[in-house]
Amino acid sequence: MKLYEPSTIKLIKNKYGFRFSKSLGQNFLIDKAVLDSITDGAGLCKDDLVIEIGPGIGVLTQAAAEKAGKVVAVEIDEGLIEVLRFTLYGIENVKVINGNILKTDLKALIEQEKGDLLHVKVIGNLPYYITTAIIMKLLSDHIGCESITVMMQKEVGDRIMAAPGNREYGAISAAVQYYSIVNRISEVDKTSFMPQPKVDSCVLRMDILDTPAAAPEDEDHFFRVIRAAFGQRRKTLLNSLGSTGAPKSVLAEVLDKADIDKSRRAETLTLEEFARLSDELAQKGY
Numbered sequence: 001m002k003l004y005e006p007s008t009i010k011l012i013k014n015k016y017g018f019r020f021s022k023s024l025g026q027n028f029l030i031d032k033a034v035l036d037s038i039t040d041g042a043g044l045c046k047d048d049l050v051i052e053i054g055p056g057i058g059v060l061t062q063a064a065a066e067k068a069g070k071v072v073a074v075e076i077d078e079g080l081i082e083v084l085r086f087t088l089y090g091i092e093n094v095k096v097i098n099g100n101i102l103k104t105d106l107k108a109l110i111e112q113e114k115g116d117l118l119h120v121k122v123i124g125n126l127p128y129y130i131t132t133a134i135i136m137k138l139l140s141d142h143i144g145c146e147s148i149t150v151m152m153q154k155e156v157g158d159r160i161m162a163a164p165g166n167r168e169y170g171a172i173s174a175a176v177q178y179y180s181i182v183n184r185i186s187e188v189d190k191t192s193f194m195p196q197p198k199v200d201s202c203v204l205r206m207d208i209l210d211t212p213a214a215a216p217e218d219e220d221h222f223f224r225v226i227r228a229a230f231g232q233r234r235k236t237l238l239n240s241l242g243s244t245g246a247p248k249s250v251l252a253e254v255l256d257k258a259d260i261d262k263s264r265r266a267e268t269l270t271l272e273e274f275a276r277l278s279d280e281l282a283q284k285g286y
Contacts, residue, residue: 062091161184
């Protein structure tokens with residue numbers, strides 16, 4: 001059964017009477033080339049345990065199962081579980097779980113499902129409205145995966161890949177690049193989905209670093225400083241970092257010690273500079 005064909009999706013939709021949920025960001029892939037770009041881009045093989053986020057009716061699940069050792073798909077929509085039992089029937093290396101990915105203990109799930117498989121990889125067609133939250137959970141929870149290959153709104157992908165000095169560079173760019181090396185796998189036109197969204201998408205692959213790209217003394221504090229710096233991104237660091245509670249006299253001293261010009265803005269700082277800034281602020285108690 002070719003689940004990516006619009007006629008098949010319509011048949012399944014009529015058979016089970018489900019409706020595409022805008023609130024859950026349900027847009028199903030109808031382009032096999034895009035499916036291949038995700039599974040090939042993720043480098044799936046029979047040694048892999050794959051965690052899929054939001055399988056929908058199983059379009060990507062089916063494609064991943066052909067290449068991976070095992071696929072565990074987490075679907076939030078209870079109404080699609082029966083559909084998935086039908087569309088994935090007979091595929092023995094697939095397990096479907098009805099749950100919210102943001103509330104799922106992925107580390108425990110992986111320990112339970114990995115068995116003798118050597119690698120753990122995450123894939124998915126992410127709902128636009130919670131893309132950032134999902135990616136940050138996957139990265140900050142240190143779930144033990146090797147890579148994350150996911151589709152997202154192109155605008156979000158552009159922000160994630162932006163380098164310091166680029167106006168798109170922000171807190172999400174710094175966070176993802178702290179934990180991983182990011183590569184763009186493909187661009188995806190909105191016509192590749194049913195129903196068709198209003199925006200184009202892209203597929204990114206995040207290869208998790210063995211050691212983060214910077215070495216702050218306190219990781220939680222490091223991210224608090226980044227969020228504060230970008231909270232008022234149009235202001236200079238001397239002003240935007242006021243939200244940390246530090247007076248300007250202290251901030252001026254901290255910036256000097258971190259060797260960062262007071263007139264710079266958050267979008268110009270490298271991860272190493274953020275780490276120095278975080279450490280100096282922490283020494284001052286902010």
